[in-house]
Amino acid sequence: xxxxxxxxxxxxxxxxxxxxxxxxxxxxxxxxxxxxxxxxxxxxxxxxxxxxxxxxxxxxxxxxxxxxxxxxxxxxxxxxxxxxxxxxxxxxxxxxxxxxxxxxxxxxxxxxxxxxxxxxxxxxxxxxxxxxxxxxxxxxxxxxxxxxxxxxxxxxxxxxxxxxxxxxxxxxxxxxxxxxxxxxxxxxxxxxxxxxxxxxxxxxxxxxxxxxxxxxxxxxxxxxxxxxxxxxxxxxxxxxxxxxx
Amino acid sequence: xxxxxxxxxxxxxxxxxxxxxxxxxxxxxxxxxxxxxxxxxxxxxxxxxxxxxxxxxxxxxxxxxxxxxxxxxxxxxxxxxxxxxxxxxxxxxxxxxxxxxxxxxxxxxxxxxxxxxxxxxxxxxxxxxxxxxxxxxxxxxxxxxxxxxxxxxxxxxxxxxxxxxxxxxxxxxxxxxxxxxxxxxxxxxxxxxxxxxxxxxxxxxxxxxxxxxxxxxxxxxxxxxxxxxxxxxxxxxxxxxxxxxxxxxxxxxxxxxxxxxxxxxxxxxxxxxxxxxxxxxxxxxxxxxxxxxxxxxxxxxxxxxxxxxxxxxxxxxxxxxxx
Ligand SMILES: Nc1ncnc2c1ncn2[C@@H]1O[C@H](COP(=O)(O)OP(=O)(O)OP(=O)(O)O)[C@@H](O)[C@H]1O
Ligand SMILES: [Mg+2]
Numbered sequence: 165x166x167x168x169x170x171x172x173x174x175x176x177x178x179x180x181x182x183x184x185x186x187x188x189x190x191x192x193x194x195x196x197x198x199x200x201x202x203x204x205x206x207x208x209x210x211x212x213x214x215x216x217x218x219x220x221x222x223x224x225x226x227x228x229x230x231x232x233x234x235x236x237x238x239x240x241x242x243x244x245x246x247x248x249x250x251x252x253x254x255x256x257x258x259x260x261x262x263x264x265x266x267x268x269x270x271x272x273x274x275x276x277x278x279x280x281x282x283x284x285x286x287x288x289x290x291x292x293x294x295x296x297x298x299x300x301x302x303x304x305x306x307x308x309x310x311x312x313x314x315x316x317x318x319x320x321x322x323x324x325x326x327x328x329x330x331x332x333x334x335x336x337x338x339x340x341x342x343x344x345x346x347x348x349x350x351x352x353x354x355x356x357x358x359x360x361x362x363x364x365x366x367x368x369x370x371x372x373x374x375x376x377x378x379x380x381x382x383x384x385x386x387x388x389x390x391x392x393x394x395x396x397x398x399x400x401x402x403x404x405x406x407x408x409x
Numbered sequence: 410x411x412x413x414x415x416x417x418x419x420x421x422x423x424x425x426x427x428x429x430x431x432x433x434x435x436x437x438x439x440x441x442x443x444x445x446x447x448x449x450x451x452x453x454x455x456x457x458x459x460x461x462x463x464x465x466x467x468x469x470x471x472x473x474x475x476x477x478x479x480x481x482x483x484x485x486x487x488x489x490x491x492x493x494x495x496x497x498x499x500x501x502x503x504x505x506x507x508x509x510x511x512x513x514x515x516x517x518x519x520x521x522x523x524x525x526x527x528x529x530x531x532x533x534x535x536x537x538x539x540x541x542x543x544x545x546x547x548x549x550x551x552x553x554x555x556x557x558x559x560x561x562x563x564x565x566x567x568x569x570x571x572x573x574x575x576x577x578x579x580x581x582x583x584x585x586x587x588x589x590x591x592x593x594x595x596x597x598x599x600x601x602x603x604x605x606x607x608x609x610x611x612x613x614x615x616x617x618x619x620x621x622x623x624x625x626x627x628x629x630x631x632x633x634x635x636x637x638x639x640x641x642x643x644x645x646x647x648x649x650x651x652x653x654x655x656x657x658x659x660x661x662x663x664x665x666x667x668x669x670x671x672x673x674x675x676x677x678x679x680x681x682x683x684x685x686x687x688x689x690x691x692x693x694x695x696x697x698x699x700x701x702x703x704x705x706x707x708x709x710x711x712x713x714x715x716x717x718x719x720x721x722x723x724x725x726x727x728x729x730x731x732x
Contacts, residue, residue, distance in 0.1 A: 218616060244618035256613035258606050260674075269606045272599050273618035322617055 169195055170232065171326050171358055172217065172248070177226035179209070179216055179382075186212045188382045190226070194326060194360060199352050201369035201390075202362045204379035205402060210362045211253050213379070214328045218250050219243050231325070247275040249319035250328040253362075255311045259304040263295055263314055266303055267321045274322020289321035292354070293347050309340040313347065320351055327351065329361045333368065341365065345372060370394065378402065425582055429575045441574055444646070446687050447581030448639055452664035453671065453679030454588045455635035460665075461673035462596060463628035464608030465528065469540030471660035472547040473633040475652070476519055477512035477640030479551060482564040482650040484508050502566075504580050509641040516637025517630040519547075524629040529622050548656040563651030566644060577646050584642060585680065588635055593676050595631075604628055636660075663690070670712040672719025681720050 172194040179187040186209045194200060204210055215221045217228055219240045228236045230246055249270070258266050267289050271282040290296050293313040303311060312332050319327050329348070333341050345368060351357050363369050369376060370390040378386040378393060380402040386393045393399055425443070428434050452470060460466050485502040488495045490511075495501055502508055527539040551558045558564065595601050603624045606614040615621050640660075644650055663686070664679075671682020686708070693704035 220612065239620070240612075240615040241618050241620045244616055250616055252613070252616075256610045256616075258609035258613065260609055261605060265602065265605075269602055269614070269617050269619070272602060275618070277618070318617060 171196055171230065172360075173227075173229045174217070175227040175229075177213075177216060177228065178224045179212055179221060180224045186382050187216065187223070190379075190382075190384050192377060192384070192387070194358055196325070196358055197352065197356050198358045198375060199348070199373050200358075200360050201373035201376040202360055202379065203364070203366055203369055203376060207381075208379040209382040210379055211330055214250060214330055214360075214362070217243075217328065218248060241273075244273075244322065244324075245275055245277065247323075247325035248328065249274065249322045249324035249326070251312070251315040251319060251330055251332060253330040253334065255308065255315055257303045257306075257311050257314050257318070260302070262300050262302055263290060263306070263310075263317075264299045266314055267318050270318040270320070270322035274319075274324065276321075276323030285321050285323070289317040292320060292350055293317045294343065309336050309343075312336070312344070316347060316351065320355060320357070324357060327357050327359045329359055329363075331362055331364065333363060333365050341368065348372065422582070422586055426579070429578055435573055435575055435578075440578065442687070442691060444574060444578050444581050445691075446684050447578070447585045448642060449664055449667060449687055450585045450680045450683035451581075451588050451639045451642075452636060452660065453667040453683050454585075454592055455632045455639065456661075456664045457668045457673060457675075457679045458592055458595075458635065459628045459632035461668060461675070461678075462592075462601070462608065463604050463625060463632075465625055465629065466533070466537040467540045467629065467632065468537050468661055468665075469544045470632075470636050470664055471656055471658055472540075472544035473516035473520060473636035474640040474643070474660040475547065475551070475655040476516040476633075477509075477637030478644045478647075478650045478655040479558065479564070479640075480512040480515040480637070481508055481641040481644040482566050483557070484511060485566050485644075486564055503645060504576060504642075509638050512641030512644075513634040513637035516640070517634040520630040520633030521626060524626040525622075528625045528629065544656065544658075544661070548652050551656065552652045559651070561652060563649060563654070566648045566650065568648045574646075577642070580642055580645075584638065589676055589680065596676075600624070600627070663687075666709055668719075670709070670716065670719060672721030675719070675721035678719050678721035685720070 170193055172192070174190050174192040177187055177190040178185065190213065202210055212221065216223045219235070219238060222237055227234060230248060235243055235246065258269065264286060267286040268282060271285040271289070276285065290299055293316055295310060295313055295317060298306065298310060303314065306314065316329070316332065332348070333344050336344060348359065348361065349372065352359060361369065361373065373390065375388065376386070376390050376393045377384060378399050380398070385398040385402060386396045434440055452474065456467065456470050484490050485508065490507060491501050523543050527536055531539050552561050554560065596604070603614070603619045606617070606619055607621050607624050611621050640655060643655065647654065667682035667686045668679045669682070670686055671680065672678030689708045690705050693701040697704060
């Protein structure tokens, strides 16, 4: 891959909370139109990685760059405007707003920063995730599954180049999970948005993603095709515990 | 707001605007009562903007009210604005838009200066305490301001004519309407969207490209501007601007209660709350002067028990249920 095509590049990223090293020496490169699964046991540091990329936390060491520009330490809203959108593990929608208003925030203030066609952008994003019928419903009255969809619609409306999804399937039933898989595929195919997708439903990741990264105890232990990753010894140990001696 | 309620609003404002022409109205008790309802409604809108819509609980409204009042009194008594025109037009400072806007502007600038550090470092309760502390500091500065602020006594504006409350009444009504319309427009704009986003979830707001500090400081400054203009209007009513009168905590507490009772985060809530609560306070003061704080306090507790989201929220709920 050409260097100038790179979207996101993490170089030797380290994050420490007090004495606890949560991310250690992480190198990751994300290119255009990639759908990358990011898996790892609880507490591996997946959400922290997202929080470092979106500047909720500053890395203790290392560098984050986006499209060749160093973005380490700049404000979260500037990162969003550069084209990195995200969802949250514990859904964060604007509860007193309607679904449409939620998505308008992304359309008006995100990377697209549209004033003119914001309404069309917002409606199209709601359509993409199948929430057109709930357009004027208050978010506080929506189901978890719809709120997760809404978060994705809001992110898509912001016209990002890269979308970080933090466990979009957590708490969803099998039907809703299938809907989510479809939505994630459509976001990639129709919008061409690259995604880094954290998920505990490993089978879904292996089916949909062409590349998988595995974190364990803050270390990147694997990065490759689903086939490579499932055969990786370290990954098997991380998921199944220490092998019997 | 529906078509029908828009018409109701227009009719009510028109009736209020024509009221001073009714013979005897100007001397009636309710005339000055209404003037104060207008003034408090403007203060309630000011608090509602930053706290109701913005979610930043400020306890410094009285400081901004006082800054507007003092700015007006100082400009007027020192004749800093109109020079020799003042000699030929002795009433030139009365309700002068430039003077009133400057009152608001001084308050807004003060809000930016203290809002930037407070809002970038302090959240929630600590921001509230910070603004309360700011109010105390401003008061002390004005008490110790020497000749410029008139010290503990304050400043007496060189009042001339205007024997009636009519112009105060109209300006008060105009301010109340203008503030409500301006905030309504603001909340329908892209800025309003950002303000609600910040109130609902600050982290999600910034993850979607909103500069949350800028949005919060702007709301705080806008709120201060409105309070400053209200303070300016009060100077034309009271003439004597002193630290104990215009920096009184009541200028913060009453509008806060009025907004909460009327409905935070709504346009009509602060107006309705100002009308109802001022009526209760005033009635209690006249009927049972000694127990006035008890009655007022009880009303607030009852309102919170039975209208936890304010009168306006109640009507919205009824509408939704009926729809
Ligand atoms: N703000 C913080 N302060 C201290 N420790 C933290 C903080 N945030 C996360 N941690 C710790 O960092 C480690 C990694 O947490 P993180 O949330 O990134 O894991 P995760 O891989 O997302 O896990 P999960 O799959 O359960 O969501 C955990 O041990 C957690 O307790
Ligand atoms: Mg997590």
